[in-house]
Amino acid sequence: MTAPILITGAAQRIGLALVQHFVKNQQPVIMTYRARHNIIDELEQQGVICIESNFDDADAVDTLVANVKMHTRSLKAIIHNASSWDCEGQNPDHSRLFDNMIRIHAKVPYLLNMAMSDLLLAYDDIADIIHLTDYVVETGSAKHIAYAASKATLDNLSKSFAAKFAPRIKVNAIAPSLIIFNEHDSSEYKEKTLKKSLMAIEPGCREIVNSVELLLNSNYITGRTLPVDGGRHLK
Numbered sequence: 001m002t003a004p005i006l007i008t009g010a011a012q013r014i015g016l017a018l019v020q021h022f023v024k025n026q027q028p029v030i031m032t033y034r035a036r037h038n039i040i041d042e043l044e045q046q047g048v049i050c051i052e053s054n055f056d057d058a059d060a061v062d063t064l065v066a067n068v069k070m071h072t073r074s075l076k077a078i079i080h081n082a083s084s085w086d087c088e089g090q091n092p093d094h095s096r097l098f099d100n101m102i103r104i105h106a107k108v109p110y111l112l113n114m115a116m117s118d119l120l121l122a123y124d125d126i127a128d129i130i131h132l133t134d135y136v137v138e139t140g141s142a143k144h145i146a147y148a149a150s151k152a153t154l155d156n157l158s159k160s161f162a163a164k165f166a167p168r169i170k171v172n173a174i175a176p177s178l179i180i181f182n183e184h185d186s187s188e189y190k191e192k193t194l195k196k197s198l199m200a201i202e203p204g205c206r207e208i209v210n211s212v213e214l215l216l217n218s219n220y221i222t223g224r225t226l227p228v229d230g231g232r233h234l235k
Contacts, residue, residue, distance in 0.1 A: 003074040003123050004028035004049070006116070008108075009082025011037050014132070014179060017205030018079060018212060019048060030068055032082065055082060055108045056100070065115045074122035077216060079130045080109040080154070087144045098146040105150035106157065113161055113171075120169050127169045128216055131158050132208075135177035135229045155225055162223030170222040174211050177229040180204060198231030 004027075010019045011033035022029045023046050032053040033040060040050050049071050053064045068075075084104050091097040113129055120127035134151040141148040155173050162171035178193055181202055185193075194200045207228050215221060227233070 002026075002028055003076040004030045004072055005077045005079060006030045006032075006068060006075055007079045007081055008032045008053070008112075009034065011035065011039060014176075014205050014208050015081040017209055018081070019043060021209045023048060027076075030071060032064060034082075055104050061108060061111045061115065065112070068116065069119070072119065074124070075116060075119040075127065076123055076125075077128035077130065078112060078116065078120065079132070079212065080112070081132045082108065083132065084147075085144070086147060088146065089143060094146070098149075101146040101150035102153065105147075106153040109154060110157055113157075117165065117169070120165070126167070126219060129158075129161060129165070129169060129171040130212060130215055131155070131171075131173040133158075133173045133175045133225065135175055135227070135232060137175055137225075138233065158225065159223050166222060170215070170218070172215050172221060172223070173225040174208060174215070175225050175227050175229070176208060177232045178202060179208060179228070196232055196235055197229060198234055201230065203228075203230065 005022060007015055007018055007029060009015050010031035016039065019029050019031050030049040030051065032051050034054050036052065044050050051064060051067050053060050082104060084100065086097060086101060088094060088097065109131060131154045133155045136144065136148040137152045137155045155175070158171050158173040165171060177197060181190055194202065211226050211228055215226065
C-alpha cells in the first residue's frame with residue numbers, strides 16, 4: 001500500500017483542494033480538521049483518514065502524532081496547511097495574538113516535523129515536507145504583523161529542516177499571495193486586490209496543487225520557497 005500524505009487544516013479551501021486532488025489520484029491521505037464540516041463525512045467515505053485536531057490545545061500535537069502512528073508506519077509527505085489569518089486590529093491582546101500565530105504557524109509544524117521524521121524516513125523513497133507560508137514573508141504586513149512574523153519563522157524552518165533531513169527528506173515552502181477569495185469579500189475588495197499582481201486574476205487552488213506536485217515530483221529541490229504570487233513582487 002502506498003504511504004499516505006498528511007495534510008493539516010484540510011477541511012476547506014486550499015487544504016481541501018489538495019485532499020480531493022490526491023483522492024482522485026488514488027493517493028492515500030490523512031488530514032486534520034478543526035471544525036467538522038459536512039465534507040468530512042464524504043471524505044471518510046472515500047477512504048480519507050480524518051482526525052480532529054485543535055492546535056490551540058496543549059496536547060494536540062502529541063495526540064495527533066499518536067493517532068497518525070496508529071494508522072501508518074510511514075509517510076510520503078507532510079503538508080503544513082493549517083493557518084489562521086488573524087490581525088492586530090481584531091485582537092487587542094497582542095501578546096496572546098503573537099503566541100497564537102507562532103504556535104499555529106511555527107511551533108506546531110516544528111514539533112510535528114521532529115516527532116514524525118521517523119515516519120518520513122521509513123518511506124521507501126525520498127519523502128517531503130512542504131510548508132505553506134505567505135507572500136508577506138518578503139514584505140511584512142502593517143495590518144497582520146504577528147501573522148507575517150510567524151509565517152517568516154515557518155519559511156526559515158524550511159531551510160533548517162532541509163539541511164537536517166537531507167538527503168532522505170526534501171523540505172520546501174510555498175508562498176502564495178491571493179489564491180481564492182472568501183465568500184464575504186466585497187467587489188471593491190476584490191477589484192483592489194486583483195490589481196496588486198501583474199497577472200490580475202484569482203488563480204484558484206489548482207495553482208497550489210500544481211506547485212505541490214512540482215515539489216513532490218522533484219528529486220533535487222530542497223530548502224527553497226516557491227513563490228505563487230502572480231508577479232506581485234514587481235508591482
